[in-house]
Amino acid sequence: MSEWETVIGLEVHCELATKTKLFCCCPNDFGAEPNTYVCPVCLGLPGSLPVLNERAVEFALRVGEALHCVIPEESIFHRKNYFYPDMPKNFQISQYDEPVCGNGWLAITNPDGTARRVGVERAHLEEDTGKTSHVGGGGGRIHGADHSLVDYNRAGVPLLEIVSKPDLRSPEEARAYVAELRGVLEAIGVSDVKMEEGSLRIDANISLRPAGSEKLGTRAEVKNMNSLRSLVRALEYEAGRQAEVLETGEAVVQETRHWDEEAGRTYSLRSKEEAYDYRYFPEPDLVPLLPSAEWRDKVRAAMPELPAARKARLVEAWGLSEVDAGVLVGTPGLADYAEGAAAAGAPGRDVTNWVTGDLLAHLKESGSSPGDLALAPAGLAELVKLVADGTLSRPLAKEVLGAALAGAGGGSPAAIVAERGLAQVSDEDSLVAAVAAVLDAHPGEVERYRSGEDKDRKKLRGFFMGKVMAEMKGRGNPQVLNRLLDEALGAS
């Protein structure tokens, strides 16, 4: 693979979180009964006319600001003509050569810590299609299915297609770009960025060229990657496949390929369409889009903090490592959660240790998002305080966290500690008694400890500590116990 350079460009389709669809008043919502959010406009009935959703344009302008795009004074909509059962009009209203956002860039941090800018070619508004399901055999594919069902609830949902330049050089870099972009889209509030619900869909153009060459190779477009992990896997597979093709002296075919997650491979779907196949022409039912300077100024003035700035702030204010701050900011909802806990009075650094450790592990395992946790940010702050004031040792705190995440104690760690009698015992009288009881019960070991070699003493010291902890049912304050044990063993 060393003699080939991988060249990747990504098309990210982002469903905009508007209340209604792009050209009608139907709700824009996921998971409703099929074909309940439809009307003459999004069903493409003759005589119906589209009306552009102002909020969707505002969201596009926000994205343009965040990605440092050129916002042209005028952009227009085109009809992209093709027949497909989930497109009742037989054309899609999209943007072609005059999109709402032009030329911009996004700064990413590579896995090796180096930063670079990835060019953004354009971002354009378009309507989503409906959704077809193939039923009765064929494993969800059209081949082998008995019949197909179409749900038009998604038809007409606003999409912003963000097209990168072919600036990405590895699957890992592609992942870093999508993760950064996802964070930006989340931060500016234009999308719920849920890849698993299709709110963020990625198509990748990938080609190889001899290292050092300037000329781009023939590309394949890969579709159907539903997570960052499958994006990396699909691109790694496809780079390997193309290298094999090129090394046998064959040519890569320009085509669209489908990523099969289970089989771990891509397969040919159809030859890649060219723009002229779509017979684009200006949409006659819509006037040109002319966002006023005032509107654009207003959007710019209202821009929230972007992930890169937030990361820098957390590194500075909480004393975090770049890696930890990157995990907080790069995981949807996690930085909000951590900042919520800090606002409830816990030190940011302690909060981050829990959030990037046990809490993140729980999120990955349960597939839930931070906003759905049974333990609210204020509850985590409570847990951090219980550790700080010595009520809980770290192992006990882990136990309490697990219980709280499982829904115990109504989300209050303090309530769980009270219910289960988990509070750490720091009271010296009980600890002194426990130490004395253990030493009394093992006079031989005590004798050996006092006269023994270094190696032996370490082992025995661990043995005593274990016994004392067992005596305290795991709840003794380890720092106090260590001190008391040293005092008792030092005494002759």
Ligand SMILES: [Zn+2]
């Ligand atoms: Zn509608």
